[in-house]
Amino acid sequence: MSLLLGIDEGTSAVKAVVFDGDLKPVNEARREKPLIHPKPGWVEQDPEVIVDAVVGAVGELLQDEPDIAACGLDHQGESVLAWDAETGEALTTVVTWQDKRSQEILDRLEADGKAELILKASGMPLDPYFSAGKLAWLLENDDAVAKAVDAGTARLGTVDSFLCDRLGAGFATDPSTASRTQLGAPEWDDALLEVYGVPRDALPRITDTAGDLGTLSHPSWPVDLPLRARTVDQQAALAGAGCVVPGRVKATYGTGVFVLAHAGDVRPEPEGGLLPTVAWRVNGKVEWAIDGGVFTAGALLEWLSRDLGLAADPPALAAAAAEVEDSGGVRLLPALAGVGAPWWASEARAVIAGLTAGVRPSHIARAALEGIAWRVADVVEAARRSVPVDVLRVDGGLTRDPTLLQLQADTTGVSVQRGAVDATVAGAAALAAVGAGIWDSTVEIADRVPTGDRVEPSRDDEWRERSHAEWREFVERAITL
Numbered sequence: 001m002s003l004l005l006g007i008d009e010g011t012s013a014v015k016a017v018v019f020d021g022d023l024k025p026v027n028e029a030r031r032e033k034p035l036i037h038p039k040p041g042w043v044e045q046d047p048e049v050i051v052d053a054v055v056g057a058v059g060e061l062l063q064d065e066p067d068i069a070a071c072g073l074d075h076q077g078e079s080v081l082a083w084d085a086e087t088g089e090a091l092t093t094v095v096t097w098q099d100k101r102s103q104e105i106l107d108r109l110e111a112d113g114k115a116e117l118i119l120k121a122s123g124m125p126l127d128p129y130f131s132a133g134k135l136a137w138l139l140e141n142d143d144a145v146a147k148a149v150d151a152g153t154a155r156l157g158t159v160d161s162f163l164c165d166r167l168g169a170g171f172a173t174d175p176s177t178a179s180r181t182q183l184g185a186p187e188w189d190d191a192l193l194e195v196y197g198v199p200r201d202a203l204p205r206i207t208d209t210a211g212d213l214g215t216l217s218h219p220s221w222p223v224d225l226p227l228r229a230r231t232v233d234q235q236a237a238l239a240g241a242g243c244v245v246p247g248r249v250k251a252t253y254g255t256g257v258f259v260l261a262h263a264g265d266v267r268p269e270p271e272g273g274l275l276p277t278v279a280w281r282v283n284g285k286v287e288w289a290i291d292g293g294v295f296t297a298g299a300l301l302e303w304l305s306r307d308l309g310l311a312a313d314p315p316a317l318a319a320a321a322a323e324v325e326d327s328g329g330v331r332l333l334p335a336l337a338g339v340g341a342p343w344w345a346s347e348a349r350a351v352i353a354g355l356t357a358g359v360r361p362s363h364i365a366r367a368a369l370e371g372i373a374w375r376v377a378d379v380v381e382a383a384r385r386s387v388p389v390d391v392l393r394v395d396g397g398l399t400r401d402p403t404l405l406q407l408q409a410d411t412t413g414v415s416v417q418r419g420a421v422d423a424t425v426a427g428a429a430a431l432a433a434v435g436a437g438i439w440d441s442t443v444e445i446a447d448r449v450p451t452g453d454r455v456e457p458s459r460d461d462e463w464r465e466r467s468h469a470e471w472r473e474f475v476e477r478a479i480t481l
Contacts, residue, residue, distance in 0.1 A: 072432030102133030210435030240427025272382025273342025
């Protein structure tokens with residue numbers, strides 16, 4: 001039986017899953033990979049740890065030499081690094097999407113009057129979330145990168161292009177990834193490259209998201225893998241949620257929460273601080289999505305439980321939240337990595353307000369879940385200006401928690417439908433099936449994606465409008481602290 005392999009290079013872990021032809025999991029492996037915080041606002045990863053995690057997870061699944069017909073790779077989006085073209089050795093750490101060091105670059109561009117040009121060309125505001133500022137920072141501040149550029153041996157790219165280069169599939173990326181860099185999409189934009197000072201010849205070539213993309217191999221693997229899809233993790237989740245036609249909307253709950261709405265084959269101009277992004281390009285045809293990111297979700301629960309000691313782990317924290325009917329007046333802004341759409345306040349900090357002597361850990365836990373739900377509601381409300389939102393398809397580890405799902409339904413006022421917990425890695429495998437010609441088009445993915453029960457809103461519109469207004473007032477105050 002021919003099988004599909006999905007490789008999900010996420011922020012905190014690598015997950016590899018073998019699926020059968022109907023997209024049902026057969027076997028899986030996982031490797032954790034830590035984040036490094038060398039300075040306030042800096043968030044890095046070790047590139048070699050990432051390579052080892054991918055090689056180890058995939059190698060575990062290849063021990064019995066399964067018949068893999070197609071492999072799909074997704075990755076953590078805006079995170080970047082530099083490496084040497086001749087040796088393949090990394091010149092820098094991976095500067096992750098949460099990293100804020102490029103703020104100084106962006107402040108200078110804004111002072112030079114470049115913000116409007118960048119927004120018009122990319123559809124994105126100046127924010128350290130995107131790859132372009134990070135690459136500009138490396139070019140200006142890392143001597144090894146500067147020397148490699150002068151020698152013509154520098155390679156600059158997102159993690160997918162690094163992995164593919166190291167594992168034999170060549171130095172390339174796809175339009176969905178390019179659309180997250182702020183350097184142009186579906187092709188590199190010369191004006192944006194000039195503004196950020198990024199040399200085109202150091203960037204990867206851009207290929208279709210799905211198709212014959214080469215072969216992944218490693219000496220420890222008993223077989224090579226036909227790479228047939230390469231994409232950003234959130235676009236993989238869009239496919240894995242079955243959101244393959246215009247108007248379908250998904251939210252993936254992981255380190256952060258990322259809401260994407262399929263927008264068709266014309267580049268959208270979303271309102272309310274949301275972003276145009278490429279969903280995928282197959283057979284030369286580009287499909288677009290509307291994107292809004294909540295940068296802190298699972299990371300907040302990890303921090304509250306592991307670092308502040310409010311619970312043994314995130315599931316225990318969520319269980320504590322279910323023990324109380326409300327947050328006891330506590331509000332919590334989840335902003336450990338700034339505030340994304342629709343506010344775009346990169347320097348905002350997490351805020352816990354409303355503490356009294358009667359507050360217990362369960363109230364703070366409840367406030368954390370409420371804060372995540374309201375931040376997603378901020379994005380969904382903005383998305384409604386461009387597409388109808390009747391059902392929100394959700395995936396990711398946090399969606400196992402019924403309290404969060406009920407809060408999400410109440411704050412958005414729409415049905416929340418649980419899909420596969422691992423929609424991201426399933427989407428990578430599904431896109432690979434399309435790239436290999438096993439399925440004729442991305443539309444066929446929807447027929448194979450599982451959907452679970454729906455959670456309906458238990459609050460009325462009057463409560464929601466009043467409560468959302470109160471939440472927005474809190475955010476406005478909190479982001480200026």
